[in-house]
Amino acid sequence: MDSLPSDQKLRSDFVDFSGKGFLEELQNCLKTVVRDNQEQMRRLVDDLAPKKPVVDKKTEFWNAYRAVSDEYDKEYQQKYGTDLDTTLIFAGLFSAVSSAFIIQIQPQVQDSNPPILVLVAQSLLYISLGATLLAALLAVLGKQWLMYYSSAGESRGTIAERGLERQRKLEGLRRWNFNTIMRLFPLMLQFALLIFAVGISVYLWTVHHVLAIIAMMLTATGFVSYSAFLVSAMAFTDSP
Template identity: 30%
Template sequence: MQGGLVSPEGAAQSQPEAAFAAEVTTTTAPTQSVPATPLGGGLPITTSEGPKLFSSPTDGGGSVGGAGLDAATAHRPEQIPELLETIDLYPPRDPLTYTDFDKKYPPDRHGEEAQPNARVWRVYRDRVNELDDDLIQGWNSTLDVLLIFAGLFSAVATAFIIEAAKQLQHDYTQYTAVGVFAVLAALNTTVPAPASLPDFGRIPTTTRSRWINGLWFASLTFALIDALLAILVKQWLVEYASRMRQPTGDGRQWARRHFAFREGLSKWHVGVVISSLAVLLHVALFLFLFGLLVFLFDLDHSICVAGAIFTGFTASFYLAATLAPLWYGDCPSMTPLLAHARGV
């Protein structure tokens, strides 16, 4: 028709064509693509229509590599931090791929690896507890050996000291014998009276008796001091273990406390003190052996010479084994005390 008028037949034909054109326009409209991501869960993104949440296949909102945008999940930007707390950025792993370590220490969520109760603190606590148990057990074993040896040695040394101490005391048996002899001489004129009685104010001692008693008393004193200090150090170790067993608010706080107390063991040289106790007991033993040689000198020279040979060999071997690590780094006779002296 002319004049811009449309016939009824043309109007009937234009309606299907308009519908078809609208459908074609809709299907051929450019879609907005979203880059693929290996992360599971939902990720907030910003589109031309405003902020929306990109859903993973598990959310039913489209595929990870496609353009699945669910308009029902659109949120305002200020809600994104709250959404991130509920999103699992790492999808669950297949249980068959878990190692024994993962089963014992479950992995943390992304961004929570340094939280107060994170896995790293649980791993740290178990590992350092194993190291502490080995260290404390070794020290306690050493102290137990020192205490047993100090007790046996003190008993043996005391028996010898009882006999040697008599040389530093008045011989009352001799005084009694001289007094009885003087009385008999006074009653019997045929028996000559002693010229003089012993001086009760003076103790008849010799240089040899002084050396014997001095060495043996010093030996016993060192052994008793060693036992006392060993008991004291064992109390320190018990207190350290007790501190480590005290509960804390979280794993990170426990790690800080453990580091402080563990550093205290090194700062106050507890290992050096324990090694020094062993050296002190060794000194006590050699003092006793030297005193024994002096004691045997007047009794029998042959026995004294044999004892001197064995004692000299033992002392030489002890000094060589103790000082060898100063020149040979691979020598197994290194002690904490020598290592500390070498480091100084």
């Protein structure tokens, strides 16, 4: 009589063990195991991944400064380097032409009583040649100045020291008005070209009046056109 309730109890426990509650408990256990395994795998991957270097705010600032300054310096050197190269090429060609005309007129100046117009023409040609050579000399100095500035980031030291040196040289360029000096080279060459044209016109007047008039008309046309372009550039912001 005592064994019957015990058998019924075991049978009921078996039913509960194989019922819906057991399946839910088993699923929860499996989910927990899977979640733990995924967490362990994630930690293992994080441990194997290369660690990023720790950068303080100061180093991060100078890295950003270097990136911006390198881009600025590249455009700056390309702009003025091209202008200086053009100035040197034009000055070399123009000085050769001026020297040829000076040599052509030189025998007439060496006479005992040379004409006044020949002396004036020769003087103007010498002034033109001198202005051209001066522009070439300043262009060479400008190239050296620009090369000195471009070497700022190549010096030894920490990134902060190189950045400070580059900033010091940039402020030096601004203090000494490097941009203004760069604008003087084209003006000097244009002045030399104008003086050369006037000198040729004066000399041609001693050779033949018609040739002199043609040269004067061309010189006047060029001067008026240049003046008109200059005025339009100052009057209109969209003028090239």
